[in-house]
Amino acid sequence: MTAVARAQPNASDGAGIGLRLAVIVGLAVAWELVALLANDPVYWPRFSAVAARLWEAWLANPAAWVESAWPSTWRLLAGWIGAVVSGIAIGTLIGLSASARAYVNPLVEFLRSIPPPALLPLFIVLLGIGDGMKVAMIGFGAAWPILLNTADGVASVEPMRRETARVYGLTGRDVLARIVLPSAGPRIFAGLRVSLSIAVILMVISELFATVDGIGFELIQAQRSFRMLDAWAIILLLGLIGYALNTVLGLVERRVLAWQLGATRSER
């Protein structure tokens, strides 16, 4: 019997964080220098000024959290979670049946080809300008990558795994929960990552029109009143929110798909 091969933690993680931080700091310094040379504080503010505005107007300002950031974030999360639930559920149904895929594929390809912002006027007419419309639009746009990846992952379960399940007489529920969905897990998470970025984009777009609060609303207000420093600060804020959400999702993924990391490492 040969020795047990255990997965090693990735040794390059520590160096990776240092390098990424250095790139960010380098970009900030470059911005600062270019803005100093441009000497146009209204349209091309310095990075330090933008960062200071971001801090005082948003990060250190509880009122902004309550009035703008929170309404945006909850709509974003509500829409995205709706997309996750419906995308995984419908994707699983489509993935399980080859004939369902044949019937539904052209429709799905058509629907997902519609740019979601183009639906905004329609959604406003149908659903009004309230939170429901925004949540629905975020959910609609973000569901497609999850749905397609789930259908693909569910349809491509290793046949021998299905046969093993058949031989041992597993119930349909066990097959779904213990074989099919875990096996589709890596594909599902790929869809979740893409859809989260789409949800952030749609959150902003849905708030640019016919709205009374939210980060996108503040952005369009700043732009209309030529407060470019505020506009820049909000753009940085959106970047931070997107980055934070992706980081959390990445941590969840590493936990849920730990087996996959280990299995691919031990194959090398």
Added chain:
Amino acid sequence: MTGGLLEVDGLGFRHADAAPDAPPAIEAVSFSVPGGSLVAVVGPSGSGKTTLLRCVAGLVRPTAGEIRLDGRPIDGVPDATAVVFQDYGRSLFPWMSVADNVDLPLRRLGLAPAERRTRVSDALAEVGLAGTEASYPWQLSGGMQQRVAIARAMAYRPRLLLMDEPFASVDAQVRADLQELTLSVWQAHGSTVLFVTHDIDEAVYLADRVVVLSPAPARVAADVAVGLPRPRDQIATRSSAAFVELRARVARLIRR
């Protein structure tokens, strides 16, 4: 639990997408495996050995003939049947621990949780993997993964154990160890075993009888009784005159 009597009667199989005038993959194969015995099926590669096993496992439906277990025709996967596939990497579930892999088939048997835990740890101990319960299959070597697959089959207490070239992708020393393991769990549990292999040595060493298939379309070219005494021994049995003679006979039948 004693093994069931397996009868393969006039079995034929033709691929659904084969040309109408093409010969079938399997044609009128008949043999039987008495309860509790170990019968090996050998044949040249491409002779339909694996298809034959998949028919017996109920994974594909034969296009002619009948398979019976204890006199009842098989339709779908027969009860209390376990399969050990060649490709352990794809037949084990990498997202489950070793214990969960072995436990999975036990979930529907209506056993008490304590009984299930006992069966899992007993089966793992039996294949020499005590203490690996919390490991994942990919943390183990290939030979150990195949041991997990055997433990999973044995914890299920099958009346019929089907093995499809189970040791074809491990090295020679590991193969010999796994052959010994197969004989010891078979003798301990008394399951009926149908063992498909392309390795003549392995077939003669393990089996009570060797069913030799002809090149496609598969027919039974010979059904050879292996009278070698048990317990068998990797060195003494394999160097005995009777073993060498049997091996040569089976090899000539396959070449023909």
